[in-house]
């Protein structure tokens with residue numbers, strides 16, 4: 001049996017794979033606000049991008065590939081922020097190297113790949129007694145989400161029957177097709193529902209309105225997903241990713257004893273009246289809304305790595321990542337199938 005002490009670092013030297021928008025944001029927080037960690041190695045498909053990043057972080061070096069980074073002696077734990085299609089192989093390599101990994105969502109772009117990570121971790125757990133994979137569903141670390149979960153769990157809202165979610169982006173990059181609206185955007189609400197209700201989503205239906213003015217050719221934007229959970233609760237998820245208006249994520253829970261709404265932040269900021277208009281501003285960027293949640297998520301991960309548990313209590317696990325992918329698969333099928341499509345999940349290893 002391998003021992004925990006064999007792996008415990010005093011300061012976590014983090015390797016970051018992919019320094020695009022999200023990866024660069026994580027490097028910045030690890031290098032400044034997160035305690036007990038530093039960024040030791042970065043890599044990116046575009047080497048010059050990685051070099052530029054490393055130049056701004058004392059003691060940080062660049063390697064050419066994710067494989068090299070995962071194997072590096074000066075990397076204790078890995079943060080994956082490459083595109084979703086690479087997550088499976090990179091996460092499995094981290095497990096094989098017995099290095100804790102915080103993998104950005106989604107865990108994978110299909111359930112088979114996500115399940116392969118779950119299986120690899122289960123085998124590693126047999127050998128070491130430890131798990132290795134956290135998935136970056138940072139909303140679990142958001143203060144408003146935590147309050148809403150408390151209100152549901154404590155019974156304060158009574159019997160919950162409906163949850164309405166809205167996920168709006170100002171704009172997306174070219175090539176953001178329907179499958180990305182499901183696996184990259186809706187996946188957040190799907191995990192949040194699992195987190196809030198502790199029950200499975202069993203079926204999904206897609207309702208497709210007329211495309212908005214900025215939808216790409218063939219893209220269903222806006223898109224409405226209807227989800228039913230194992231106890232018969234209904235969830236609506238309205239996705240509209242090219243609003244040209246701003247970033248907005250809202251959740252409304254209808255219970256027998258009350259209705260709770262989170263994500264109304266844009267109406268809570270100071271409003272101004274000037275020049276014949278009244279109102280405030282809405283950020284285009286998604287990062288400010290969840291900045292504190294990202295910090296809390298990464299800090300909780302580092303603390304878990306330092307104490308040997310590897311995965312923070314509130315964090316999404318590989319299994320959560322798999323359940324989300326299985327639900328996304330049903331949602332993707334629902335885009336071209338009338339009625340509800342069942343979610344089929346394999347047994348937990």
Ligand SMILES: NC(=O)c1ccc[n+]([C@@H]2O[C@H](COP(=O)([O-])OP(=O)(O)OC[C@H]3O[C@@H](n4cnc5c(N)ncnc54)[C@H](O)[C@@H]3O)[C@@H](O)[C@H]2O)c1
Pocket residue numbers: 017018019020021022023043044045046049066081082083084086104105106136137138184
């Ligand atoms: N948690 C969240 O709210 C949130 C928000 C945005 C993005 N994300 C996730 O973060 C990940 C990255 O998204 P992004 O918006 O930063 O994308 P991005 O395109 O801005 O950055 C991805 C980076 O990875 C690099 N890359 C591509 N293939 C690579 C490989 N094989 N190895 C190493 N680097 C590689 C690219 O060159 C690029 O710099 C995605 O999984 C995305 O879903 C999560």
